[in-house]
Amino acid sequence: MVGGRIHRIAVVGRSETGKTLLVVALLKALSRMRGVRVLVNVEELRQIRYLKVGGARERPPVVEEYRFQVHKSRTDPVVGHIVDTPGLQEPPGRRRECFRAAAVTFRALLEATAVLYVLAPTLHPGDQGLNLDQELIRYASGRRPTLVVVNKCDLPGAAELVRWARRVNRTPVRAVSALTSEGIAELAQLMLQRLLRAEV
Amino acid sequence: MVDLLRDPMNLEHILLDLEAGRLSPLQAARLLNQVDATNSSRLVPSGDGECDAVAELNSLVGLREVKELVQELRAFVIVQRRRAERGLATEPLTLHAVFSGNPGTGKTTVARILGRLYRDLGVLAKGHLVEVERADLVGEYIGHTAQKTREQVRRALGGILFVDEAYSLARGGERDFGKEAIDTLVKAMEDHKDDLVVILAGYRGEMEYFLRSNPGLRSRFPIHIHFPDYTLAELLAIADLMLRKRQYRLTLEAKQMLAQMLRSAGPAVSTGNARLVRNIIERAIRRQAVRLVDLEHLTAEQLMTIHVEDLCHGWRTDSPHSGGRAE
Numbered sequence: 399m400v401g402g403r404i405h406r407i408a409v410v411g412r413s414e415t416g417k418t419l420l421v422v423a424l425l426k427a428l429s430r431m432r433g434v435r436v437l438v439n440v441e442e443l444r445q446i447r448y449l450k451v452g453g454a455r456e457r458p459p460v461v462e463e464y465r466f467q468v469h470k471s472r473t474d475p476v477v478g479h480i481v482d483t484p485g486l487q488e489p490p491g492r493r494r495e496c497f498r499a500a501a502v503t504f505r506a507l508l509e510a511t512a513v514l515y516v517l518a519p520t521l522h523p524g525d526q527g528l529n530l531d532q533e534l535i536r537y538a539s540g541r542r543p544t545l546v547v548v549n550k551c552d553l554p555g556a557a558e559l560v561r562w563a564r565r566v567n568r569t570p571v572r573a574v575s576a577l578t579s580e581g582i583a584e585l586a587q588l589m590l591q592r593l594l595r596a597e598v
Numbered sequence: 599m600v601d602l603l604r605d606p607m608n609l610e611h612i613l614l615d616l617e618a619g620r621l622s623p624l625q626a627a628r629l630l631n632q633v634d635a636t637n638s639s640r641l642v643p644s645g646d647g648e649c650d651a652v653a654e655l656n657s658l659v660g661l662r663e664v665k666e667l668v669q670e671l672r673a674f675v676i677v678q679r680r681r682a683e684r685g686l687a688t689e690p691l692t693l694h695a696v697f698s699g700n701p702g703t704g705k706t707t708v709a710r711i712l713g714r715l716y717r718d719l720g721v722l723a724k725g726h727l728v729e730v731e732r733a734d735l736v737g738e739y740i741g742h743t744a745q746k747t748r749e750q751v752r753r754a755l756g757g758i759l760f761v762d763e764a765y766s767l768a769r770g771g772e773r774d775f776g777k778e779a780i781d782t783l784v785k786a787m788e789d790h791k792d793d794l795v796v797i798l799a800g801y802r803g804e805m806e807y808f809l810r811s812n813p814g815l816r817s818r819f820p821i822h823i824h825f826p827d828y829t830l831a832e833l834l835a836i837a838d839l840m841l842r843k844r845q846y847r848l849t850l851e852a853k854q855m856l857a858q859m860l861r862s863a864g865p866a867v868s869t870g871n872a873r874l875v876r877n878i879i880e881r882a883i884r885r886q887a888v889r890l891v892d893l894e895h896l897t898a899e900q901l902m903t904i905h906v907e908d909l910c911h912g913w914r915t916d917s918p919h920s921g922g923r924a925e
Contacts, residue, residue, distance in 0.1 A: 460728070488622065494619060497616060500623045501617035504626060504627075508630075530627055
Protein backbone atom coordinates (compact mmCIF):
# COMPACT_ATOMS: atom_id res chain seq x y z
CA MET A 399 0.00 0.00 0.00
CA VAL A 400 1.11 3.52 -0.69
CA GLY A 401 2.81 5.35 2.15
CA GLY A 402 4.15 2.36 4.02
CA ARG A 403 2.74 1.05 7.22
CA ILE A 404 0.29 2.87 9.42
CA HIS A 405 1.29 3.47 13.00
CA ARG A 406 -1.55 2.88 15.42
CA ILE A 407 -1.02 4.52 18.78
CA ALA A 408 -3.53 3.17 21.28
CA VAL A 409 -4.40 5.49 24.18
CA VAL A 410 -5.32 3.08 26.96
CA GLY A 411 -6.15 3.50 30.63
CA ARG A 412 -8.85 3.23 33.22
CA SER A 413 -12.08 5.20 33.17
CA GLU A 414 -11.87 8.87 34.02
CA THR A 415 -8.15 9.23 33.60
CA GLY A 416 -8.84 11.84 30.93
CA LYS A 417 -7.87 9.86 27.84
CA THR A 418 -10.20 11.64 25.45
CA LEU A 419 -9.23 15.12 26.55
CA LEU A 420 -5.60 14.07 26.34
CA VAL A 421 -6.17 12.91 22.77
CA VAL A 422 -7.75 16.25 21.88
CA ALA A 423 -4.86 18.14 23.48
CA LEU A 424 -2.31 15.98 21.65
CA LEU A 425 -4.02 16.48 18.29
CA LYS A 426 -4.01 20.23 18.86
CA ALA A 427 -0.34 20.16 19.79
CA LEU A 428 0.44 18.05 16.73
CA SER A 429 -1.46 20.41 14.45
CA ARG A 430 0.79 23.25 15.63
CA MET A 431 3.98 21.35 14.80
CA ARG A 432 5.78 21.92 11.56
CA GLY A 433 5.59 19.10 9.06
CA VAL A 434 2.60 17.50 10.77
CA ARG A 435 -0.85 17.47 9.29
CA VAL A 436 -3.76 16.44 11.50
CA LEU A 437 -6.62 15.01 9.48
CA VAL A 438 -9.35 15.95 11.94
CA ASN A 439 -11.22 19.19 11.66
CA VAL A 440 -11.78 21.63 14.48
CA GLU A 441 -15.50 20.95 14.52
CA GLU A 442 -14.80 17.32 15.23
CA LEU A 443 -12.47 18.22 18.06
CA ARG A 444 -15.21 20.36 19.58
CA GLN A 445 -17.51 17.38 19.42
CA ILE A 446 -15.02 15.23 21.24
CA ARG A 447 -14.93 17.78 24.01
CA TYR A 448 -18.70 17.79 24.07
CA LEU A 449 -18.83 13.99 24.17
CA LYS A 450 -16.65 14.05 27.20
CA VAL A 451 -19.00 16.42 28.97
CA GLY A 452 -21.77 13.92 28.33
CA GLY A 453 -19.73 11.32 30.17
CA ALA A 454 -17.58 8.64 28.62
CA ARG A 455 -19.89 5.91 29.95
CA GLU A 456 -22.64 6.97 27.60
CA ARG A 457 -20.49 6.15 24.60
CA PRO A 458 -21.01 2.87 22.80
CA PRO A 459 -17.96 0.65 23.20
CA VAL A 460 -16.03 1.48 20.05
CA VAL A 461 -12.65 3.06 19.50
CA GLU A 462 -12.32 6.49 17.96
CA GLU A 463 -9.43 7.00 15.57
CA TYR A 464 -7.80 10.24 14.55
CA ARG A 465 -5.34 10.39 11.68
CA PHE A 466 -2.31 12.53 11.23
CA GLN A 467 0.62 12.63 8.80
CA VAL A 468 4.22 13.51 9.47
CA HIS A 469 6.01 14.84 6.39
CA LYS A 470 9.69 14.19 6.48
CA SER A 471 11.84 15.39 3.64
CA ARG A 472 12.30 13.13 0.61
CA THR A 473 10.05 10.37 1.85
CA ASP A 474 6.38 9.48 1.90
CA PRO A 475 4.51 10.87 4.86
CA VAL A 476 4.45 8.70 7.95
CA VAL A 477 0.81 8.03 8.76
CA GLY A 478 -0.26 7.75 12.39
CA HIS A 479 -3.59 6.93 13.94
CA ILE A 480 -4.29 7.93 17.51
CA VAL A 481 -6.75 5.34 18.79
CA ASP A 482 -8.88 6.51 21.72
CA THR A 483 -10.29 3.55 23.65
CA PRO A 484 -13.10 3.02 26.17
CA GLY A 485 -11.90 3.31 29.76
CA LEU A 486 -11.25 0.14 31.73
CA GLN A 487 -12.85 -0.57 35.09
CA GLU A 488 -11.25 -2.77 37.72
CA PRO A 489 -13.00 -4.23 39.55
CA PRO A 490 -15.38 -4.34 36.57
CA GLY A 491 -18.94 -3.07 36.87
CA ARG A 492 -21.83 -5.48 36.76
CA ARG A 493 -23.13 -4.43 33.38
CA ARG A 494 -22.36 -6.50 30.31
CA GLU A 495 -21.47 -3.32 28.47
CA CYS A 496 -18.50 -2.89 30.78
CA PHE A 497 -16.95 -6.17 29.62
CA ARG A 498 -17.70 -5.46 25.99
CA ALA A 499 -15.96 -2.12 26.33
CA ALA A 500 -12.99 -3.81 28.00
CA ALA A 501 -12.74 -6.30 25.14
CA VAL A 502 -12.76 -3.42 22.65
CA THR A 503 -9.94 -1.75 24.55
CA PHE A 504 -7.89 -4.94 24.83
CA ARG A 505 -8.29 -5.59 21.12
CA ALA A 506 -7.10 -2.07 20.34
CA LEU A 507 -4.11 -2.62 22.63
CA LEU A 508 -3.22 -5.91 20.93
CA GLU A 509 -3.50 -4.40 17.48
CA ALA A 510 -1.62 -1.21 18.25
CA THR A 511 1.93 -0.60 17.09
CA ALA A 512 2.57 1.74 20.02
CA VAL A 513 0.86 2.55 23.31
CA LEU A 514 0.24 5.63 25.43
CA TYR A 515 -0.83 4.29 28.82
CA VAL A 516 -2.72 6.91 30.82
CA LEU A 517 -2.82 7.14 34.62
CA ALA A 518 -4.32 9.88 36.77
CA PRO A 519 -3.88 10.77 40.44
CA THR A 520 -7.59 10.49 41.21
CA LEU A 521 -6.78 6.79 41.44
CA HIS A 522 -4.88 5.91 44.59
CA PRO A 523 -1.87 3.64 44.70
CA GLY A 524 -2.68 0.36 46.36
CA ASP A 525 -6.08 -0.15 44.83
CA GLN A 526 -6.94 -3.09 42.64
CA GLY A 527 -7.01 -1.00 39.49
CA LEU A 528 -3.32 -0.26 39.78
CA ASN A 529 -2.65 -3.99 39.47
CA LEU A 530 -4.45 -3.85 36.15
CA ASP A 531 -2.42 -0.80 35.14
CA GLN A 532 0.77 -2.61 36.07
CA GLU A 533 -0.09 -5.73 34.08
CA LEU A 534 -1.10 -3.77 31.00
CA ILE A 535 1.96 -1.50 31.10
CA ARG A 536 4.08 -4.62 31.40
CA TYR A 537 2.32 -6.24 28.47
CA ALA A 538 2.49 -3.16 26.26
CA SER A 539 6.07 -2.21 27.00
CA GLY A 540 7.27 -5.77 26.47
CA ARG A 541 6.28 -5.71 22.81
CA ARG A 542 5.76 -2.17 21.61
CA PRO A 543 7.15 1.29 22.13
CA THR A 544 5.20 2.50 25.15
CA LEU A 545 4.93 5.75 27.07
CA VAL A 546 3.25 6.08 30.46
CA VAL A 547 1.44 9.38 30.89
CA VAL A 548 0.34 10.67 34.29
CA ASN A 549 -2.48 13.01 33.38
CA LYS A 550 -4.03 15.64 35.69
CA CYS A 551 -0.56 16.50 37.02
CA ASP A 552 -2.06 19.64 38.56
CA LEU A 553 -3.86 17.48 41.12
CA PRO A 554 -2.30 16.32 44.39
CA GLY A 555 -0.92 12.80 44.24
CA ALA A 556 0.47 13.13 40.71
CA ALA A 557 4.09 13.05 41.88
CA GLU A 558 3.42 9.94 43.92
CA LEU A 559 1.85 8.26 40.91
CA VAL A 560 4.85 9.15 38.74
CA ARG A 561 7.13 7.53 41.34
CA TRP A 562 4.92 4.46 41.42
CA ALA A 563 5.00 4.17 37.64
CA ARG A 564 8.79 4.54 37.55
CA ARG A 565 9.15 1.89 40.22
CA VAL A 566 7.03 -0.79 38.55
CA ASN A 567 8.46 -0.50 35.08
CA ARG A 568 11.34 0.93 33.12
CA THR A 569 8.98 2.54 30.62
CA PRO A 570 9.40 6.33 30.31
CA VAL A 571 6.87 8.28 32.36
CA ARG A 572 5.68 11.82 31.66
CA ALA A 573 3.45 14.01 33.83
CA VAL A 574 1.07 16.24 31.88
CA SER A 575 -2.22 18.05 32.24
CA ALA A 576 -4.58 17.91 29.29
CA LEU A 577 -6.64 20.61 30.96
CA THR A 578 -3.89 23.23 31.41
CA SER A 579 -1.76 21.93 28.50
CA GLU A 580 1.21 21.54 30.80
CA GLY A 581 3.70 19.13 29.26
CA ILE A 582 1.48 18.38 26.25
CA ALA A 583 3.72 19.88 23.55
CA GLU A 584 6.71 17.94 24.92
CA LEU A 585 4.63 14.77 25.07
CA ALA A 586 3.56 15.19 21.43
CA GLN A 587 7.19 15.65 20.45
CA LEU A 588 8.28 12.61 22.45
CA MET A 589 5.42 10.58 21.01
CA LEU A 590 6.58 11.27 17.48
CA GLN A 591 10.19 10.47 18.35
CA ARG A 592 9.71 7.35 20.37
CA LEU A 593 6.48 5.87 19.14
CA LEU A 594 6.79 6.74 15.47
CA ARG A 595 10.54 7.20 15.24
CA ALA A 596 9.76 10.20 13.06
CA GLU A 597 11.71 13.15 14.28
CA VAL A 598 10.36 16.48 13.14
CA MET B 599 -0.58 -26.54 30.47
CA VAL B 600 2.10 -25.57 28.03
CA ASP B 601 -0.21 -26.63 25.23
CA LEU B 602 -2.74 -24.02 26.21
CA LEU B 603 -0.17 -21.28 26.15
CA ARG B 604 1.03 -22.35 22.74
CA ASP B 605 -2.47 -22.49 21.34
CA PRO B 606 -2.46 -19.95 18.51
CA MET B 607 -6.10 -19.08 19.22
CA ASN B 608 -5.25 -18.14 22.75
CA LEU B 609 -5.30 -14.36 22.51
CA GLU B 610 -8.61 -14.45 20.72
CA HIS B 611 -10.02 -16.70 23.42
CA ILE B 612 -8.92 -14.33 26.13
CA LEU B 613 -10.67 -11.48 24.36
CA LEU B 614 -13.84 -13.53 23.90
CA ASP B 615 -13.86 -14.56 27.57
CA LEU B 616 -13.34 -10.96 28.61
CA GLU B 617 -16.13 -9.79 26.34
CA ALA B 618 -18.51 -12.39 27.74
CA GLY B 619 -17.67 -11.42 31.33
CA ARG B 620 -15.95 -14.70 32.14
CA LEU B 621 -12.71 -12.86 32.89
CA SER B 622 -12.22 -9.54 34.62
CA PRO B 623 -9.91 -7.05 32.89
CA LEU B 624 -7.24 -7.80 35.49
CA GLN B 625 -7.46 -11.55 34.95
CA ALA B 626 -7.37 -11.02 31.20
CA ALA B 627 -4.31 -8.77 31.48
CA ARG B 628 -2.49 -11.39 33.58
CA LEU B 629 -3.29 -14.08 31.02
CA LEU B 630 -2.01 -11.85 28.23
CA ASN B 631 1.33 -11.56 29.97
CA GLN B 632 1.48 -15.33 30.44
CA VAL B 633 0.68 -16.05 26.82
CA ASP B 634 3.15 -13.47 25.76
CA ALA B 635 5.95 -14.95 27.78
CA THR B 636 5.78 -18.26 25.96
CA ASN B 637 4.55 -17.38 22.55
CA SER B 638 5.13 -14.70 20.01
CA SER B 639 1.63 -14.10 18.93
CA ARG B 640 -0.44 -13.73 15.85
CA LEU B 641 -2.30 -10.59 16.78
CA VAL B 642 0.84 -8.50 16.93
CA PRO B 643 0.78 -6.35 13.83
CA SER B 644 3.30 -7.31 11.24
CA GLY B 645 2.98 -4.48 8.76
CA ASP B 646 1.17 -6.50 6.11
CA GLY B 647 -1.59 -7.41 8.50
CA GLU B 648 -4.02 -8.85 5.99
CA CYS B 649 -2.79 -12.35 6.70
CA ASP B 650 -3.81 -12.07 10.36
CA ALA B 651 -7.52 -11.95 9.66
CA VAL B 652 -7.29 -14.76 7.10
CA ALA B 653 -5.24 -16.90 9.46
CA GLU B 654 -7.80 -16.35 12.17
CA LEU B 655 -10.62 -17.29 9.85
CA ASN B 656 -8.82 -20.43 8.80
CA SER B 657 -8.38 -21.45 12.40
CA LEU B 658 -12.15 -21.63 12.88
CA VAL B 659 -13.64 -25.12 12.76
CA GLY B 660 -15.43 -26.05 9.52
CA LEU B 661 -16.92 -23.23 7.36
CA ARG B 662 -15.10 -24.38 4.22
CA GLU B 663 -17.23 -22.45 1.73
CA VAL B 664 -17.14 -19.32 3.85
CA LYS B 665 -13.36 -19.46 3.94
CA GLU B 666 -13.15 -19.88 0.18
CA LEU B 667 -15.45 -16.95 -0.42
CA VAL B 668 -13.48 -14.71 1.90
CA GLN B 669 -10.29 -15.67 0.06
CA GLU B 670 -12.00 -14.69 -3.19
CA LEU B 671 -13.07 -11.36 -1.74
CA ARG B 672 -9.59 -10.62 -0.50
CA ALA B 673 -8.06 -11.49 -3.87
CA PHE B 674 -10.69 -9.38 -5.63
CA VAL B 675 -9.94 -6.31 -3.53
CA ILE B 676 -6.19 -6.64 -4.01
CA VAL B 677 -6.39 -7.23 -7.76
CA GLN B 678 -8.80 -4.35 -8.29
CA ARG B 679 -6.32 -2.11 -6.52
CA ARG B 680 -3.45 -3.35 -8.70
CA ARG B 681 -5.58 -2.70 -11.78
CA ALA B 682 -6.25 0.82 -10.55
CA GLU B 683 -2.52 1.34 -10.09
CA ARG B 684 -2.00 0.43 -13.76
CA GLY B 685 -4.84 2.70 -14.88
CA LEU B 686 -7.13 -0.19 -15.90
CA ALA B 687 -10.89 -0.09 -15.48
CA THR B 688 -12.00 -1.39 -12.09
CA GLU B 689 -15.12 -3.06 -10.84
CA PRO B 690 -16.98 -1.12 -8.18
CA LEU B 691 -16.26 -2.46 -4.74
CA THR B 692 -19.62 -3.37 -3.29
CA LEU B 693 -19.08 -5.46 -0.22
CA HIS B 694 -22.54 -5.41 1.33
CA ALA B 695 -23.50 -8.97 2.15
CA VAL B 696 -26.24 -11.29 3.26
CA PHE B 697 -25.31 -13.96 5.79
CA SER B 698 -27.83 -16.74 6.13
CA GLY B 699 -27.74 -19.58 8.59
CA ASN B 700 -29.04 -20.83 11.89
CA PRO B 701 -28.00 -19.31 15.20
CA GLY B 702 -24.55 -20.37 16.40
CA THR B 703 -23.13 -21.12 12.95
CA GLY B 704 -20.48 -18.39 13.07
CA LYS B 705 -22.10 -15.44 11.28
CA THR B 706 -21.08 -12.79 13.80
CA THR B 707 -17.62 -14.23 14.28
CA VAL B 708 -16.96 -14.18 10.54
CA ALA B 709 -18.39 -10.65 10.22
CA ARG B 710 -15.98 -9.45 12.89
CA ILE B 711 -13.03 -11.05 11.09
CA LEU B 712 -14.17 -9.56 7.77
CA GLY B 713 -14.15 -6.11 9.37
CA ARG B 714 -10.54 -6.54 10.33
CA LEU B 715 -9.66 -7.93 6.91
CA TYR B 716 -11.25 -4.92 5.18
CA ARG B 717 -9.42 -2.58 7.51
CA ASP B 718 -6.11 -4.28 6.85
CA LEU B 719 -6.78 -4.13 3.13
CA GLY B 720 -7.49 -0.41 3.44
CA VAL B 721 -11.15 -0.73 2.38
CA LEU B 722 -12.52 0.45 5.72
CA ALA B 723 -10.94 2.96 8.09
CA LYS B 724 -11.74 1.17 11.34
CA GLY B 725 -13.25 -2.21 10.56
CA HIS B 726 -15.20 -2.46 13.80
CA LEU B 727 -18.49 -4.31 14.01
CA VAL B 728 -21.71 -2.70 15.20
CA GLU B 729 -24.36 -5.34 15.89
CA VAL B 730 -27.95 -4.20 15.72
CA GLU B 731 -31.38 -5.76 15.51
CA ARG B 732 -34.85 -4.53 14.70
CA ALA B 733 -35.34 -2.77 18.03
CA ASP B 734 -32.18 -0.72 17.51
CA LEU B 735 -33.37 0.57 14.15
CA VAL B 736 -37.15 0.82 14.30
CA GLY B 737 -38.74 3.64 16.29
CA GLU B 738 -42.11 4.15 17.87
CA TYR B 739 -43.47 7.18 16.06
CA ILE B 740 -43.14 8.85 12.69
CA GLY B 741 -39.63 10.18 12.10
CA HIS B 742 -38.19 8.24 15.03
CA THR B 743 -37.09 5.32 12.88
CA ALA B 744 -34.99 7.35 10.46
CA GLN B 745 -33.34 9.04 13.40
CA LYS B 746 -32.56 5.76 15.18
CA THR B 747 -31.29 4.09 12.03
CA ARG B 748 -29.05 7.03 11.15
CA GLU B 749 -27.61 6.96 14.67
CA GLN B 750 -26.63 3.29 14.28
CA VAL B 751 -25.19 4.02 10.83
CA ARG B 752 -23.12 6.81 12.35
CA ARG B 753 -21.72 4.42 14.95
CA ALA B 754 -20.84 1.95 12.22
CA LEU B 755 -19.12 4.41 9.85
CA GLY B 756 -15.68 3.13 8.94
CA GLY B 757 -16.77 -0.37 9.87
CA ILE B 758 -19.50 -2.95 9.44
CA LEU B 759 -23.15 -2.58 10.40
CA PHE B 760 -24.38 -6.08 11.20
CA VAL B 761 -28.18 -6.31 11.16
CA ASP B 762 -29.20 -9.51 12.92
CA GLU B 763 -32.54 -11.09 12.00
CA ALA B 764 -32.81 -8.50 9.27
CA TYR B 765 -35.95 -10.14 7.82
CA SER B 766 -37.87 -8.86 10.85
CA LEU B 767 -37.64 -5.38 9.31
CA ALA B 768 -40.13 -6.54 6.68
CA ARG B 769 -42.72 -7.89 9.06
CA GLY B 770 -45.90 -5.98 9.78
CA GLY B 771 -46.61 -4.93 6.22
CA GLU B 772 -46.59 -1.57 4.46
CA ARG B 773 -47.48 0.58 7.46
CA ASP B 774 -44.77 -0.86 9.68
CA PHE B 775 -41.80 1.41 10.42
CA GLY B 776 -39.48 -1.45 9.46
CA LYS B 777 -39.80 -0.39 5.86
CA GLU B 778 -38.64 3.10 6.75
CA ALA B 779 -35.59 1.56 8.43
CA ILE B 780 -34.76 -0.32 5.22
CA ASP B 781 -35.13 2.84 3.13
CA THR B 782 -32.93 4.84 5.51
CA LEU B 783 -30.35 2.06 5.47
CA VAL B 784 -30.29 1.94 1.65
CA LYS B 785 -29.88 5.71 1.49
CA ALA B 786 -27.05 5.59 4.03
CA MET B 787 -25.34 2.90 1.96
CA GLU B 788 -25.33 5.27 -1.00
CA ASP B 789 -24.26 8.30 1.04
CA HIS B 790 -21.38 6.43 2.66
CA LYS B 791 -20.35 4.24 -0.24
CA ASP B 792 -16.69 4.15 0.74
CA ASP B 793 -17.09 4.11 4.46
CA LEU B 794 -19.69 1.54 5.40
CA VAL B 795 -20.35 -2.13 4.82
CA VAL B 796 -23.77 -3.49 5.74
CA ILE B 797 -24.32 -7.17 6.49
CA LEU B 798 -27.85 -8.52 6.80
CA ALA B 799 -28.08 -11.75 8.75
CA GLY B 800 -30.76 -14.28 9.59
CA TYR B 801 -32.28 -17.69 8.97
CA ARG B 802 -31.91 -18.84 5.40
CA GLY B 803 -35.58 -19.23 4.49
CA GLU B 804 -36.59 -15.94 6.06
CA MET B 805 -33.73 -14.06 4.41
CA GLU B 806 -34.61 -15.46 1.00
CA TYR B 807 -38.21 -14.39 1.43
CA PHE B 808 -37.07 -10.97 2.66
CA LEU B 809 -34.91 -10.38 -0.41
CA ARG B 810 -37.60 -11.69 -2.76
CA SER B 811 -40.11 -9.25 -1.34
CA ASN B 812 -37.65 -6.34 -1.61
CA PRO B 813 -36.20 -6.72 -5.12
CA GLY B 814 -34.24 -3.47 -4.81
CA LEU B 815 -32.24 -4.96 -1.97
CA ARG B 816 -30.98 -8.01 -3.82
CA SER B 817 -28.85 -6.01 -6.24
CA ARG B 818 -27.44 -3.90 -3.42
CA PHE B 819 -26.22 -6.94 -1.53
CA PRO B 820 -24.20 -8.85 -4.09
CA ILE B 821 -22.45 -11.17 -1.66
CA HIS B 822 -24.42 -14.08 -0.25
CA ILE B 823 -22.81 -16.42 2.22
CA HIS B 824 -24.64 -19.37 3.67
CA PHE B 825 -23.45 -20.76 6.99
CA PRO B 826 -24.35 -24.45 7.13
CA ASP B 827 -25.07 -26.20 10.41
CA TYR B 828 -22.01 -27.81 11.95
CA THR B 829 -21.65 -31.54 11.55
CA LEU B 830 -21.32 -33.71 14.63
CA ALA B 831 -17.57 -34.02 14.07
CA GLU B 832 -17.23 -30.26 13.81
CA LEU B 833 -19.24 -29.71 16.99
CA LEU B 834 -16.95 -32.15 18.78
CA ALA B 835 -13.91 -30.31 17.46
CA ILE B 836 -15.40 -27.06 18.76
CA ALA B 837 -15.99 -28.68 22.14
CA ASP B 838 -12.41 -29.85 22.20
CA LEU B 839 -11.15 -26.35 21.48
CA MET B 840 -13.34 -24.82 24.19
CA LEU B 841 -12.18 -27.37 26.75
CA ARG B 842 -8.51 -27.00 25.92
CA LYS B 843 -8.78 -23.27 26.21
CA ARG B 844 -10.23 -23.64 29.70
CA GLN B 845 -7.72 -26.34 30.68
CA TYR B 846 -10.26 -29.10 31.14
CA ARG B 847 -10.47 -32.47 29.53
CA LEU B 848 -13.06 -35.19 29.09
CA THR B 849 -12.60 -38.81 30.02
CA LEU B 850 -13.08 -41.23 27.16
CA GLU B 851 -16.58 -42.14 28.37
CA ALA B 852 -17.43 -38.46 28.71
CA LYS B 853 -16.35 -37.88 25.12
CA GLN B 854 -18.63 -40.65 23.94
CA MET B 855 -21.44 -39.27 26.06
CA LEU B 856 -20.97 -35.80 24.59
CA ALA B 857 -21.21 -37.19 21.08
CA GLN B 858 -24.36 -39.05 22.06
CA MET B 859 -25.86 -35.95 23.63
CA LEU B 860 -25.19 -33.86 20.55
CA ARG B 861 -26.60 -36.55 18.32
CA SER B 862 -29.75 -36.88 20.37
CA ALA B 863 -30.23 -33.12 20.57
CA GLY B 864 -31.90 -33.44 17.22
CA PRO B 865 -31.68 -31.17 14.21
CA ALA B 866 -29.16 -28.42 14.72
CA VAL B 867 -31.84 -25.82 13.89
CA SER B 868 -33.41 -26.26 17.29
CA THR B 869 -30.24 -26.53 19.32
CA GLY B 870 -28.24 -23.43 18.59
CA ASN B 871 -25.26 -25.20 17.10
CA ALA B 872 -21.98 -24.06 18.69
CA ARG B 873 -23.92 -22.34 21.44
CA LEU B 874 -25.37 -25.67 22.56
CA VAL B 875 -21.86 -27.07 22.87
CA ARG B 876 -20.82 -24.10 24.97
CA ASN B 877 -23.85 -24.49 27.25
CA ILE B 878 -23.22 -28.20 27.78
CA ILE B 879 -19.58 -27.62 28.60
CA GLU B 880 -20.16 -24.73 30.93
CA ARG B 881 -22.80 -26.74 32.75
CA ALA B 882 -20.45 -29.70 33.04
CA ILE B 883 -17.73 -27.46 34.46
CA ARG B 884 -20.12 -26.28 37.14
CA ARG B 885 -21.23 -29.84 37.93
CA GLN B 886 -17.62 -30.92 38.19
CA ALA B 887 -17.01 -28.12 40.67
CA VAL B 888 -19.95 -29.30 42.79
CA ARG B 889 -18.59 -32.85 42.72
CA LEU B 890 -15.12 -31.73 43.83
CA VAL B 891 -15.84 -28.93 46.23
CA ASP B 892 -15.99 -31.01 49.43
CA LEU B 893 -13.07 -33.29 48.60
CA GLU B 894 -9.62 -32.75 50.02
CA HIS B 895 -6.18 -33.17 48.46
CA LEU B 896 -7.24 -32.68 44.88
CA THR B 897 -4.66 -33.28 42.18
CA ALA B 898 -4.37 -31.10 39.09
CA GLU B 899 -5.50 -34.15 37.17
CA GLN B 900 -8.75 -34.32 39.17
CA LEU B 901 -9.32 -30.60 38.80
CA MET B 902 -8.98 -30.83 35.04
CA THR B 903 -11.00 -33.95 34.36
CA ILE B 904 -14.67 -33.94 33.52
CA HIS B 905 -16.44 -37.25 34.10
CA VAL B 906 -19.42 -38.64 32.36
CA GLU B 907 -21.68 -37.85 35.32
CA ASP B 908 -20.70 -34.16 35.18
CA LEU B 909 -21.99 -34.04 31.64
CA CYS B 910 -25.16 -36.04 32.20
CA HIS B 911 -26.23 -34.40 35.40
CA GLY B 912 -26.76 -30.97 33.90
CA TRP B 913 -28.36 -32.53 30.88
CA ARG B 914 -31.05 -34.46 32.70
CA THR B 915 -32.02 -31.92 35.30
CA ASP B 916 -31.84 -28.42 33.97
CA SER B 917 -30.93 -28.39 30.31
CA PRO B 918 -33.46 -26.68 28.08
CA HIS B 919 -32.74 -29.36 25.50
CA SER B 920 -33.10 -32.27 27.85
CA GLY B 921 -35.00 -35.44 27.40
CA GLY B 922 -37.42 -36.00 24.62
CA ARG B 923 -35.70 -34.23 21.77
CA ALA B 924 -34.81 -37.59 20.22
CA GLU B 925 -38.36 -38.85 19.92
